[in-house]
Amino acid sequence: MTVPGRRSSTFTRLLRHGFTAPSAAERLLDSAELASIRTDPVLLDALGATADPDLALHGLVRLVEAQPGATARHELLDTLISAKPLRDRLLGILGASAALTDHLTRHPGDWHALVTYEQRDLHPGVTEFERQLAQAHDPVSLRVAYRRCLLSIAARDVCGTIDVAETAAELADLATATLRAALALASAAAPDDDACCKLAVIAMGKCGGHELNYVSDVDVIFVGEAAGGTEEIKALQAATRLASHMMRICSDVTVEGTIWPVDANLRPEGRNGPLVRTLSSHLAYYQRWAKTWEFQALLKARPVAGDRDLGESYVATLAPLVWHAAERDNFVPDVQEMRRRVIANIPAGEVERELKLGPGGLRDVEFAVQLLQLVHGRADTSLRSGTTLDALKALAAGGYIGRVDAVQLDDAYRFLRSLEHRLQLYRLRRTHLLPKDEGDLRRLGRSLGLRTDPIGELTLEWRRHTGVVRRLHEKLFYRPLLDAVAQLAPGEARLSPEAARERLIALGYEDPAAALRHLEALASGVTRRAAIQRTLLPVLLGWFADSADPDAGLLTFRRVSEALGKTPWYLRLLRDEGAAAENLARVLSAGRLAPDLLMRAPEAVALLGDGDGAGLEPRGRAQLEQEVLAAVGRAENAEQAVAAARGVRRRELFRTAAADIVGSYDSADTPTGPDQGALVDLVGDAVSDLTAATLAGTLRAVVRAGWGDTLPTRFAVIGMGRFGGHELGYGSDADVLFVHQPQDGVDEREAADAANKVVAEMRRLLQLPSTDPPLLIDADLRPEGKSGPLVRTLTSYAAYYRRWSLVWEAQALLRAEPVAGDEELGRRFIDLIDPLRYPAEGIGDDAVLEIRRLKARMESERLPRGADKTLHAKLGRGGLSDVEWTVQLLQLRHAWAEPGLRTTRTRPALAAACAAGLIPAEEAAILDEAWILATRVRNAVMLVRGRAGDTFPSQTRELAAVGRYLGYGPGHVGDMLEDYRRTTRRARTVVEELFYEA
Template sequence: MTTQGGRRDTRFGRLLRRGFTDPAAAGRFLDVPALAGVHDDQLFLDALGATADPDLALRGLVHLVESLTSQDERAVDGADNGAQTLLDTLLTAKPLRDRLLGVLGASEALGDHLARHPHDWKALATYESADLHPGLPDFEDALAEAGDPDALRVAYRRCLLSLAARDVCGTTELAETAAELADLATATLRAALAMARSEEPEDAAVCKLAVVGMGKCGGRELNYVSDVDVIFVAEPADGADEDKALRAAGRLAARLMRICSDTTPEGTIWPVDANLRPEGRNGPLVRTLSSHVAYYQRWAKTWEFQALLKARPVAGDPTLGREYCEAVAPMVWQAAERENFVPDVQQMRRRVEANIPVAHVERELKLGPGGLRDVEFAVQLLQLVHGRSDGTLRSSTTLDALEALAAGGYVGRQDAAALDASYRFLRTMEHRIQLHRMRRTHLMPEDEADQRRLGRSMGFRVEPVAELHKAWRRHAASVRRLHEKLFYRPLLDAVAQLAPGEARLSTRAATQRLEALGYADPSAALRHLEALASGVSRKAAIQRTLLPVLLGWFADSADPDAGLLGFRQISDALGKTPWYLRLLRDEGAAAENLARVLSAGRFAPDLLLRAPEAVALLGTAERLEPRGRDALTQEILAAVNRADDPEQAVAAARGVRRRELFRTAAADIVGAYGTEESPVPEDPGPGVDRVGTALSDINAATLAGALRAAVRGKWGDELPTRFAVIGMGRFGGRELGYGSDADVLFVHEPREGVGDEEASKAAFAVANEMRRLLQLPSADPPLPVDADLRPEGKSGPLVRTLASYAAYYQRWSQVWESQALLRAEPVAGDAELGRRFTDLVDPLRYPAEGPGEEAEREIRRLKARMEGERLPRGADPTTHTKLGRGGLSDVEWTVQLLQLRHAWAEPGLRTTRTREALAAAHAAGLLETEDAQTLDEAWLLATRVRNAAMLVRGRPGDTFPSEPRELAAVGRYLGYDGGTGEMVDDYRRTTRRARAVMERIFYGA
């Protein structure tokens, strides 16, 4: 026989399993006489266990039944037994049971309302279609019988009771619940205005008053507990005096606000907030329509137009309310054209975050990073920028607007879906928090019991608190990431700055804009635009968003037509690639970077057209950073090892080289490398050194790949002799330009046990095979390998042993070879052998006590001979960057003579890099500051001109282009936005000064 204690223990366990946190108290409540008919019913107990807070639901039900019982006892004979009716219905009607217990378990405030007005439970017992999805007329009918403000408060709570029941039971989803709350607020405002008019009929007779909903009420996305933002607009009734009408309208508006906002024993409905009106709380409560319009035209700030995005007539004179919205709408959709509009909106969001109390930051669902405001501000900013020309975006409801932005291609589908899901989650959390005590808050509760109830109300039942926090963190992180991606995208500000009507291009508007922007062939450009943007596909929609901005960026170049043509070619090549247009629309400065690269000349676009997927590098400055020799060598060697034959191996190495050349050129063009410290004081230079280093590293890694391919093709994993490639000239100095050859020496040393003849044959074969592989026909840029600086030049053997080099240099070396060896640096192959080679040549290039007078005279004779014989016929010596007056040769020979003279005593001069040696000479007192600066400036400028010529024309050149557009493109690269004459004059002036320094120091003039 079960004991009483055993029965209680069994019940205790059942209640714990159903989610009760205080089973003992729950047992006492279940045993109260008022629940005698249901306390052991399993369906009833299961329904309690399904609520957010079973303890709260049970306690609320007991209070409701006791209140009904008390009323029954006071009722006259023959009255219905309300308590018993409720209990009987709970046992037989599952929908009522779920609704009533669901509300009681989620909202202590609504449970208190039922305890005060117990018969209101019947509002949950009807199941007409209007009850499941009521509209504004249904709410108006439900409030119509309220004869005074307290009755209105009771009727409002009764409606709210049904609305909350549908919400917590899942009959309505978030957007429907928010819309119903807004409709209920609208009906309440109308009822309150009707009461105010009935109290003051004389005021009502002399004015027309319209109430315009703002904020979440206007957007039909209201919270359970929120200020209801409104603006009042009034006009005199027929024949009435305007001043008198405005005073009357002000009294009606004030009375409406008090009816809704006052607190009585029946509580309050919600505060009515009119502070979004012109001049805020300092301005008149009510204005005429013309006064509103005048204010917005002259005085309104950016945030006020953002607020007007949600304006909607909700009560009062419908015609006047509609006229108000029609009057302000054009100004809303022109707001993005205001100066600094996008930065102003962004700054406003930052101010909101900055003003959050420190203690609340970690608990904020609404205002903090990753909160609801992040979604709302991002959506509104995108609406205001793009909605000027796309009417589909002009929704006042956040989720509807987000859906429209995704449909129009302004936001990626995945991003929109993620924002939608996170916004719904966060708003649902906010609703559940507010519903508990019907208080306005958007902070995560601190009490664990409150968090447990919140987690259960969100569907988390195993570990509700932990699961809730995990989901919250995930959604907040997603919102913040997408907010920063959308809200701060550079394209937004550019689109906002377009003139009215340009954000979407008609044929006529496009032609006019193309002509105005200086396109040489507007007809061809228009054909490109039509091919890119015509149709109804999502791709075309995104292109229509991008193109107006891109056209402006192309126009800010020397050759807009080439930029647009390149964009069409890239878009055609990547048209079916989903990430391409998404990258340009969403990520960083990708679109602007692409526009600048495509319109800067032929070199970078040609590289990109051969591998269009490299456009992904343009998304951020970090992706344009050079990768470094070790990383590139590792990647290329891995690709070579995977190839089936040497030809495939070198093709793979060339593919990596092509991508890296594009990375370097693109970064150079968009200025991602910034500026560098000049080796001499007070003379900052551009990123020439980093470009030279990047290009040298790329070619060194490619040679390493070609060497590995040549060896694997015949000898497998190991060549019979150690083999190293020594970089010479600009290659060894890490100063390569885009069109430079790779000057090299080949050195080998037989492995132990291998004869000299076998080793030499292997070394010669591998050197020739490297050159053959690198010369194979290919669409990739060539890498000419020049070994003419070897001993005896073209007449000497292509490869020598280290001992042969030592014997030659000891016996036959000439002064020009010592000078050439100043640039010698190992670049590929056996690192130890390369180091031993540089150790071998150090005494030649850094001769003790200097080269001597005869050697210096020979160097000067060679330089003079080169100036007289090697300058191309017809070339202008004042603009030839390599051999002309004050050009690269003048600076480099001057620096190299100083190295030959003093490097034996000044370690800083023992470098292969021109600018480093120049800095060391200055530091050692061998050059005056002004002379060092003059030589450095000339070297930098000549190097940049050579690089610019290659970037613009796609082929090497040592002088300025003669074609006007190409010359203008070189000017843009060098920072000359005006005429090219100034650029050439500056070049001549700079190099003339350098020549004077060179003649004094090098020739001793």
């Protein structure tokens, strides 16, 4: 008797053997069912060796209770104690699978299937499984027989008699035997149909690859032909009835549950296509219509049931198409895009728990291996295996994957598949999600042999293996390219030049010979630099290949590396700072502007390496101006001063462009999502601040060179248009007004001469020949336009605006903001124009009509001849001009009463109009979306082409690069243009309602 408050020795032993509910276990051991064996130490040891001892003990009691009589119970218990093989198998099943425990309690005699332990029992094949299923004469008995066979596979699996690859192969063999049995039942039920047609069942996916899960759809394709002189159409109808009946036999739910769904959606045209086709029909489809992923799926095609000759003819006929799929346009991007789509469709809360589809999961291994098989399998037939691990071994033997990488990938794949098997085995449900419940995690960890800290060890192993897969998935497609050009040890496996060339073409490189030369220049030799490059390049090549212009990315990387190769920090930065190498690859392959800037200031690579992203964060105007003025102060003359200011501008333009490009890769998939708006604001603020700082430095240089420290007149630069609105793009001109006011005691003529000389010299210095992007200052918005003086006094401006100002000038002044020079004078200018741009009671009807007339005239006169109005970002339908004029009209009408409208910026003014109820929220969102997208298009064109433009490029690669910047993957340029047209069409509708009051 146990003393109250003290634990019994059995309780302690149960805890030591891994029971989590020892009190309940004690009660079960004391039950009448286990009376004859409760004290046998062998039983506790065996229970403690299972994945879940509590589950195993509870299942054992249920199984004993289910036996049909005392004799049967004694037989089970006696055999359990005396026969270790049975004990290990049975308790292993009971501790790992609640579903198979349920089967055993429904069919209490089926435990006898676990008794046999002979050599021939270790690895039964299709024939053995067919023999065991042969006595099933209806769907229900087929399910029972199937579960009995599954019981024996699972028992060998949990006991370690077979490894994960052998388990998967046996499951595929059992599926093959089951499909044959189901087809036999269907044929017996319709002998006339069976007689008039030939039907072949082709296994696809994991069944076809001999790597099936415990619970999985069994993917198939059906091929039919006429037999016995039957007309083809009637034969196909009969074959379709047989195929449908066979699918139902396997898939339908009965009192014994289901076997697994048979899925024929991989057939041509998917669910919309006929269930059964002739071989010639299949061939015609794959020759004309099939997508890349369909050839990838055919890698695992294997005839498993029905007419064997027809099935083998199907595989033999389609094989040449499979092994030439890598020659298709956009082959690798198509495969990569499919992988990205798979990840994108995983619910956000499940990505990190997805064994199969998540990053670093099983699909990453399978996709990478299949990609390499398709590229190299055309010439190397040893790679043509449908089984992932066999193909991986062949790839390593052929030198297409490094031996160490192959071993690590093999280990990771086996671990992940084992985890998947144990996860599904518990309930025999199709799942690939790592559970959250601690009890489930503990059972999983113990099932894999992790006993000290099952949950902690399982988590560590899971993270380690997924990390390995993520890393190798990114690199293994590219590493052998380096082996093809690097100096390797004699006898070491390497890719042939032709194979390397094929791989580069598949990746999207248009000039593989040049690419190989770049690789050789970077990675050959025994220097430390070459060794680091060989470490970096596999991943970099993948990032280049993910861009619209891999050739340009690799070429520029070589140039940057040669410029900085002897700098000790450069390669160390790329190797040790995880973000730096990826950021560099993205920037170098995104177009011309950023690489051109970088080549003139290679040291700016360091900006890419800050782990927290601070290096790419644009600097504010005050900080920029301080640096520019300090650089100007150190220069010997005005030309050198402006050159120094341009140097700062060059580096900071690169910083902004790099932040924009990297942000575009990281932002939301929707091209006009919230991240896109943030990127537009980032570029507008950064380029506007940089332009203001450059003008401040140029002004300082001119004044210092001509007058020393004191100019005879106070001088200010007023930003206009996009400049004043903090919305400059990479290729925008800087619209400005110049204003001055004589110093006390200075003659007005002397002051005017000085001011005009300042303006002339600033324009001259900024127009000096340079390889940098131009900075053009445009003063055409001044009073009287091009015919008026370049610079006026504040008094002259006041007189002009008082007497002669037109409504378009009031509209233009909505964007006016001081950007350089005398701050007090700038403020006085703003005080002067505020009543003009924010008129009391708003503008009248005549002024509104005049603005509309000007807008209509601009649309008809300024749009370039032949330009597509639906794709012109500035003047086209629903573009920048439409949105900005609509917002500015609201400002002219209502800013006197709504302080939020008194801003030079378009988006804040639009938001203020919405907040004031002047525009419905839905319409404001439509205008904002269109303005963001049009601005992004202009920025993209400058980044890609290196010169400004207002419409999409016509050159294919440039258009694809614009698409990549806007968030569209390979092959989706048409979607980009259609989305742009749709977005701007909606905006134009709002403009016609609000601006034209149509």
